[in-house]
Each structure stands twice: as structure tokens, then as C-alpha cells.
Amino acid sequence: MSQFHPVSINDIQAAQQRLSGIAHHTPVLTSRIVNDRTQSQVFFKCENFQRTGAFKFRGAYNALAQLSPAQKQQGVLTFSSGNHGQAIALAGQLLHIPTTIVMPDDAPGVKQTATRSYGAEVILYNRQQTNREELAHNLASDRHLTLIPPYDHPHVIAGQGTTALELVQEVGELDLLLVCCGGGGLIAGCAIAAKALFPNLRVIGVEPTLADDATRSFYTKTLQTVTNSDTIADGARTPSLGQITFPLVLQYVDDMVTVSEAAIIRTMFFLWERLKIVVEPTGVLAAAAILENVVTAPGMKIGVIISGGNVDLTQIAKLFTE
Template structure:
């Protein structure tokens, strides 16, 4: 099994390429949760995620013959960039298979780092199948995203930094996709601070590790569907699973809505941009998915910041809806002069700001002398939303809140 010595050896190889990322105390999230919260800002890492650490450790340990033949891997985006840059720095040719629906920003970044990108399949697992075909046909070395001890050890260098920068650590919270990151971090933490807890977090719609631990053997999910694309893996790795069973205290899950709220909080209150996978650790803390004591020192690992701008728009909007900052409603009015004005007067009296109004007389769901209205509103929170809805319904409007 992976050891602390493996992680320490990896550090000597990794530090020439990867940055030591900050550990910053968060007044905002400490006040919000009651814990003493320190954010491990791995989203500020070179290539925008922790993946450069494991990729560098693996590629620098290749033989001269393996380096000459080149490497191949599969990735949803972050591992792709890590392998591309690590390979370029080592003078090794890299071929990267990415899902066809991988965010375009991650595809372009991988190409800029020197990777030869092949788009294939609907998700990571289908891309991985194609990558293994290339491995066999071209004689390349496959650099696994997580099921490799050199990769796991490289990711564990984050744990060394946390242990050094936060000696009073009680709990570290770590995202889980395939399990390489938490395997490395838990090894680095537990062998130095046996009493510290390591909490793993998965997206509800990509919870292979949680299911596997519950059932005692590795489980494969038929389909993954989450905004946390960086951890959207159908099956946890064999090697990480053994480490997680031994060294991780608890694995919890968070919903996409909770991830969106955490991402929005980070952007608005900490001026910190992360991707969906980078927000899951904080989401688990904010939504109390695990037990902790008042004043407990908790370190959520923000593992990546590579979010596509179109995705960011969608996620932030979801976060605003979940926190009562954005409201979309539909109601029916009499189709006569002054009807819309009367509705808007109530909205104005409640000091809600109108983003957009859509007026439709053609809907088959309404009477011929009626019109349907949809209104998008800027709100100030859940209490404000409830107050407005109550006023509208008291005035006789049949109001439907739209997702």
C-alpha cells in the first residue's frame, strides 16, 4: 500500500514543476459554519488543478525507452492538462483522449500545453477505453488518472503541504472521483497525524466510492451526470479503494444544487473561482454532511478551478436560485389594459427587481380572454421570496414558481 515515504519521494520530483499552493483562513466560512476553516487553494495550481502533481511524478519515473515511445491517457480535462504539461516539460510526446462533451476550455488548454487531443465517447470511461486501444496499437505508456501509485503519491504532496501549514489540523475534506487525490492526501495526513480525520466527498450522481464502501466491494455506476465533471467517474480505482478503506474516515455525497451554492459563495464572498469538483469539499462542510465540533480546524481542498464559462453561467444561476437571490414565476392575467401594471405594482412595493418579462396570449393552457406572464426577478434571499409570493397570492394571483 502507498506509504508516506512514497509521497515524500514524489515531492522531490514534483516541486520542480508544481507550485506550493496557499492555505488561507476564511473568516466568511468560519462564521458561516462555526468551524475554523482554512481553504487549500489548489485551484491556483499550474494548469488550474492538482493533476499536474501526479502526472509529473509518473512521467519523471518512466524509463528512457518509455519516454521515447510517448504516453497516452484519458481525462475529462484536468488530468489531460497535467499530463500534457508534464510530458512537454520532460520532452515526451503525449496523446490525450477526452470525452466528446469535455468543456472546450479544457480541450484548448490541453492543446496549448502540448497534448495531442483525441475526442471520443460520452464520458471518462468511454474515453479510457479508446486510450487503452491507442496504448496497445502505438506502444505508449498509459498514465492513469488515479489508479497508479506514482500518480497517487504525487497528489499526496498536497497533504504534506497541509500538514506543514496547518499543524492544528482536525479534519481535511477531499473530493473523490477515481480516488487518487484522497488516497495520496490521506496517506500523507494519517501517517503524520493519526487522530486527524479525512472526509471524502462525491457528487450524488457520481458516487462510486460511497456505494463501494457501503457494499464492501467496488461498484460501477451505469451513468454519471453532475456539474462536477472533474469527478464524474463511474468506477473508483482498485488501488485507491484499498487506501480509502484503510485511511479515510467517512465518505459523503452532495447534490448539484449544493455544489452550485458552494461555488457561488466562493466566487461572491471569497473572490475565489473553482469548478464544480473544486467546490464539493466546501459544499459538504457548509451543508453539514458530516459531524464536526464548534471551533474544529477544517481544511476543505479546493482541487480545481478550470470551469467553462458557459457552465459557470449555469452554475452561478443555479446557486442564486437555491439561495433565494433569483426567482422566476409564472401567472395568468386578464387580457385587458392595466392588468400587467397592477401585477408589477405589487412586485415594486416588495422591492423586487425585474430582470425580464415574457407575455404570451397564445398558450393553449389559458382562456381566450387571458394572457400568461413569466417574470424573472432579482431577490434578496428566501424570506424576501416568501414575502413576495404571499403578497401575490393574497392579491388573488395563482403564482407558479419555475425551476
């Protein structure tokens, strides 16, 4: 496996076969209001309707399904702010694999509750005091568990890439694909899949301005980090791109942009109100880029990945009244 080609379109197509009948084939929504507002044709790939409420189930199941019988019996461990943890927990339940999830103690309550409901053991830590990767590696070593990281893993990336594969299979060639970016697993997989089918398609990643490590990494070509960002887009609080995802982002992604917290909130409100879909802050990053004119592409056919819909309604309600 080459360092710079750990994931190919063949891996993503194989993941699609593995996920067939297990992951949901999520809907693609369009909106006349959005098309008028952007002067383009926009297709929203709604992973908020995926199992566990986010795209993460694709990569989690694809990774766990390929473990050896011995690894499956022993169990797996991961670290996650919520969506990947839920995904690993459900995939483990479906494949009869014991799961342990290391989560920050301030992760949305709805995500903690859901993760436990799938049968996982949840271990909470303080984000300000603990390095989650270190904690996870130590626990995995002590308990002889296989560590499945949330994004920096070839099988996880290949699973996430099925999101874009499904989208272009359904709507055909796109001019532009907008994808939210945290640790880079989704955007790396989606860019590989989309460009394998349509090489001229441009892929743009979108981050919160308060967690712009991937954007800075993209422009400096040097891995940049962010520490304990307080963006409301909790899925994008990852400290940096990964050792696998960073080279893939540099190779396959055409540009990176950021959106403000206010833009995230306005976009959430717009999508809730106009498209009638429940989306979480991280889930609207790509949509915010086009709806807030950070990216403009008049006359173009644009794919937008809505990455998830796991919101803590008690917290979100406060944002709408501020």
C-alpha cells in the same frame, strides 16, 4: 510492492522532492465568514492555483518523471475528462515526452483548448457509445505508448498526496480533512500523507449525490459503479474507484458523504463571491460538505481541499442565472 500498500508516506515525500520548484506551492486561504458560519477553523488548500489549474499536475509530473528513457522517448497516453489530460500534457511538455490524450467530446471547451495548447494530441470520443479505458488501452498498445491512468497508479497517487502534505506542513495538526473524490487518487494520497503525520486526523471524502459510487463502495465494502453520471462536477464522473485506490480508501478514509447539485452550485457562488477565487464544480465538493452542514465539526480545525478551478465560464454563467 504489496497490493494493499502500493503508496507510502516515503513515496509521497519523494514526490514532494521531485515536484519542488516545478509544481506551485499553492496558497492556504481562511475566511472569518466561513469560520463563523461553521463554528470551526477552516483552511482551504487552493489547488485551483496549481499549474494547469488543478491538483492533477502533481501526480502527472511525478509519474512521467519516473519513466525510463525509452518510455519517455516513445511517449505516453492517458484518458481524462480534462484536468488530468491537461496535467499530463504540460508535464510531457516540460519533460520533452510526446503525449496523447483521450477525452470525451463533451469535455469543457476550456479544458480541450488548454490540453492542445500544451502540445498534446487530443482524441475525442462519445461517452455514451465508447468505453474510454478500452479505447485508451487499444491505442496505447497499437502505438506502443505508456498508459498513465488518471488515478489508479501508485506514482499518480503519491503525487496527489503532496497536496495534503503541504497543507499540514503549513498549518499543523488538523482534526478533520475533507477531500473531493472521483476515482480516489487525491483522497487516497491525501489520507496516507495526513495520517502518517497525524494518526488521529479524520479524513472524509465527498462526492456528488449523482455520482456516489465511492460512497456506496465504502459502505458496502464492494466496488460499486456509476454510468455516465450527468453531475456538473465533471471530474467526479469516473465510473468507479480503481483497483489500487479502492483498498486504500477502505484502509485510510474514515467516512464518505455526498452533496447535491444545488449545494455544489451554491458553494461555487459563495466561494467566488466571498473568497474571490474561481473554482470549478468538482473543486468545491469538499467545501460544500462543510458549508452545507452535511459535515458539522464545531470547534474543530478543518482542512478543505479545493481541487481545481478550470471552469467553462459560458456554461457556469448559466448556472448562476437559473
